[in-house]
Amino acid sequence: MSETIGSPTTTTTTSAEIILRIKDLHTYFYTDIGISKALNGVTFDIPSRKVLGIVGESGCGKSVTALSCMRLLPRSAKIPKGEITFFRHKKNGNGSAAPVEEVDLLKLDTMSQEIRNIRGAELAMIFQEPMSSLNPSYTIGDQIGEAIILHQNVDKAEAENRTIKILDQVGMSNPKAMVKRFPHELSGGMRQRAMIAMGLSCNPSVLFADEPTTALDVTTEAQILDLMRDLQAQLGMTIVFITHNLGVVAQMCDSVAVMYLGRIVEQASIEPIFYNPKHPYTKALLNSIPHAGSREHKRLLPIRGVVPDPYSSIKGCPFHPRCNSFMPGKCDVNVPATVTVDNGHTVRCFLYSDEVEQQ
Amino acid sequence: MFSYIMRRLGYMVITMVIISVLGYIIIELPPGSYVDAEISRLRQQGGNLAPEQIAALYQRYGLDKPEYVRFGLWVSGFVRGDFGQSFQYSMPVSDLIFGRLGLTLLFSFLSLILSWGIAIFVGVYSATHRYTVSDYVITILQFVGLAVPNFLLALVLMVFAQNVFKMQVGGLFSAEYVNAPFSVGKFLDLLNHMWIPIIVIGASNTAWLSRVMRANLLDVLNMQYVQTARAKGLKESVVTWKHAFRNAVHPLIMVLGGSLPGIISGETIVAIVLNLPTTGPLYFNALLQKDMYLAGAFLIFLALALLIGNLGADILLAWVDPRIRYE
Structure with a gap:
């Protein structure tokens, strides 16, 4: 076990390298009041060793996408269709390129040993609420060490050493004392650092961060974001950053996927999204936040209406009832297909192509 | 934690004192005593009890003393493991319970x-x-x-x-x-x-x-x-x-x-x-x-x-x- 957190990984990466490929993913929740179609054909690639932002309003399926990849959906959820391919890089000690194994995550049983070996070790996740994400009955050291013992085959003492090292890395003051602390003795920011430490403890390839700073105050948020950015650069892992905050996206991400009602409506690298957005929804999102440095006092433009409830089905483009560029007879009839408008910039809108999505 | 337990034990003693007083009052609340019931039973059987006999019965069971004295006697007995005498069984209460x-x-x-x-x-x-x-x-x-x-x-x-x-x-x-x-x-x-x-x-x-x-x-x-x-x-x-x-x-x-x-x-x-x-x-x-x-x-x-x-x-x-x- 020569690999330790923080050892510089010297592999040559190209932007084309992909760690997760999600294809036509459908996730439905079967509840008493009907079927809630949370994801309706999500297709995108997660580039390796980059930070990908997933943005959208509440209820658009951002978290469900991450949970589907982790296979951590609640029992009421089913995935009737789709593929999630994980390009698993066998970790070997000397850091040389090893053959890549393709794992179809949806083929694994949610309780199986295979998925449990991937969870925590290869794909890690941190959650929105640092207050409730840690078990109140066990110390921070116990909870982080648990993952290390599980995946790295070390004894308790060694796990504690590694835990202390990681806590130090995530900027916890006095990590030796921290391992003995219980979650309720820590502030929200400290708990989120502990969660990040837990997520990173086994050096995962992908870290899903589900709105990790939403519950924190602005100062703490900035610190946590800085920390994540630093650690990402240092460890070279992939971060999937789920947020509804476009400011955070601008600060954190290399590329962005914009979601609306269980579909990706636009995906591009960070600059085109902010300076040349294509999809009316992306434009509306950007218009609804204040711009720093704007001289005149402009009104913010909220998006008309609310996200429709996922139990109803909308014919045509799901955004058309709220869209400012709605074209009758077109948008309310067919679903636009995803088309490439620029290098690596894809969008799903009839403004750019008449191509219809095949059902 | 230790001082917490000590404090709780202190509260327990106070609670027990209150409970024993309340318990005693509740038990004494119904009119008449076991001896009264016993006397009327004997009378029903035709026996005519002399006032001296009745007084002796009261004395034997300590019922002639004022309430607070009886309470004091009763409570002080606990420490010695003496819970008094059962009227019904004419046996020490402790023997009855522990048996x-x-x-x-x-x-x-x-x-x-x-x-x-x-x-x-x-x-x-x-x-x-x-x-x-x-x-x-x-x-x-x-x-x-x-x-x-x-x-x-x-x-x-x-x-x-x-x-x-x-x-x-x-x-x-x-x-x-x-x-x-x-x-x-x-x-x-x-x-x-x-x-x-x-x-x-x-x-x-x-x-x-x-x-x-x-x-x-x-x-x-x-x-x-x-x-x-x-x-x-x-x-x-x-x-x-x-x-x-x-x-x-x-x-x-x-x-x-x-x-x-x-x-x-x-x-x-x-x-x-x-x-x-x-x-x-x-x-x-x-x-x-x-x-x-x-x-x-x-x-x-x-x-x-x-x-x-x-x-x-x-x-x-x-x-x-x-x-x-x-x-």
């Missing part, structure tokens, strides 16, 4: 262990298998167990045991063993008699506890930290027992603390129906017969058991949940 306490504790502990063991596993199982066929079956059984009164279950089981297994039911021993010295045969006979009371006493307890366990675990299983545990790649059994169960067990611990008096009093009605020589019927009769020292001693024991149970539960809770660390 029956052994069997009572045996019953109570066996049914407690049985019902807790079953309840925890059944509750966890039905929570982790929510809305499956087995969960529905368990839920129906739980409601039946809660709804059927204990004494009725006792009667049904007695009839069943008598007609199907041709067993002698009621009591603790078959006729031939009642006065026999202790032997393997007698022990087996005891076991043969014990299963009905244990099932009866345990049934409603099990149903109730497993309901509580299920409801709490369901709450906890929805907690974010359970998801965190799964996200680490832990086995579902570890997630359930290590991360969820420990946070769902609090109400059960509180119930356990409250059930300590029940260990001493036993299930009175069940014991009466099944003719068990436990302390429950003794307490019941003492109250009916105004056998005040016997009833008073029971009251004190039950109160003490409740206080000890609650203290024990609080200490156990602090151990289970680090958020409850007393100062």
Whole structure:
């Protein structure tokens, strides 16, 4: 076990390298009041060793996408269709390129040993609420060490050493004392650092961060974001950053996927999204936040209406009832297909192509 | 933690003093005493009691002294293990109670262990298998167990045991063993008699506890930290027992603390129906017969058991949940 957190990984990466490929993913929740179609054909690639932002309003399926990849959906959820391919890089000690194994995550049983070996070790996740994400009955050291013992085959003492090292890395003051602390003795920011430490403890390839700073105050948020950015650069892992905050996206991400009602409506690298957005929804999102440095006092433009409830089905483009560029007879009839408008910039809108999505 | 326990022990002493005063007042509240009842019984039998005889009876039982003196005598006796004399049985109260306490504790502990063991596993199982066929079956059984009164279950089981297994039911021993010295045969006979009371006493307890366990675990299983545990790649059994169960067990611990008096009093009605020589019927009769020292001693024991149970539960809770660390 020569690999330790923080050892510089010297592999040559190209932007084309992909760690997760999600294809036509459908996730439905079967509840008493009907079927809630949370994801309706999500297709995108997660580039390796980059930070990908997933943005959208509440209820658009951002978290469900991450949970589907982790296979951590609640029992009421089913995935009737789709593929999630994980390009698993066998970790070997000397850091040389090893053959890549393709794992179809949806083929694994949610309780199986295979998925449990991937969870925590290869794909890690941190959650929105640092207050409730840690078990109140066990110390921070116990909870982080648990993952290390599980995946790295070390004894308790060694796990504690590694835990202390990681806590130090995530900027916890006095990590030796921290391992003995219980979650309720820590502030929200400290708990989120502990969660990040837990997520990173086994050096995962992908870290899903589900709105990790939403519950924190602005100062703490900035610190946590800085920390994540630093650690990402240092460890070279992939971060999937789920947020509804476009400011955070601008600060954190290399590329962005914009979601609306269980579909990706636009995906591009960070600059085109902010300076040349294509999809009316992306434009509306950007218009609804204040711009720093704007001289005149402009009104913010909220998006008309609310996200429709996922139990109803909308014919045509799901955004058309709220869209400012709605074209009758077109948008309310067919679903636009995803088309490439620029290098690596894809969008799903009839403004750019008449191509219809095949059902 | 140490000073917390010390403080709690101090409160317990104060509470016990208050309870003994209140208990004494309650026992003295009904008009007349055991001696009055005894005198009228003797008169009914035709005996004409001289005033001197009556005074002697009062004196013998200490009823001629003022209330506060009798209370003082009664309470001071506790320290020496003297709980006074039973009017009914003309025996020291302590002999009466301790003579029956052994069997009572045996019953109570066996049914407690049985019902807790079953309840925890059944509750966890039905929570982790929510809305499956087995969960529905368990839920129906739980409601039946809660709804059927204990004494009725006792009667049904007695009839069943008598007609199907041709067993002698009621009591603790078959006729031939009642006065026999202790032997393997007698022990087996005891076991043969014990299963009905244990099932009866345990049934409603099990149903109730497993309901509580299920409801709490369901709450906890929805907690974010359970998801965190799964996200680490832990086995579902570890997630359930290590991360969820420990946070769902609090109400059960509180119930356990409250059930300590029940260990001493036993299930009175069940014991009466099944003719068990436990302390429950003794307490019941003492109250009916105004056998005040016997009833008073029971009251004190039950109160003490409740206080000890609650203290024990609080200490156990602090151990289970680090958020409850007393100062």
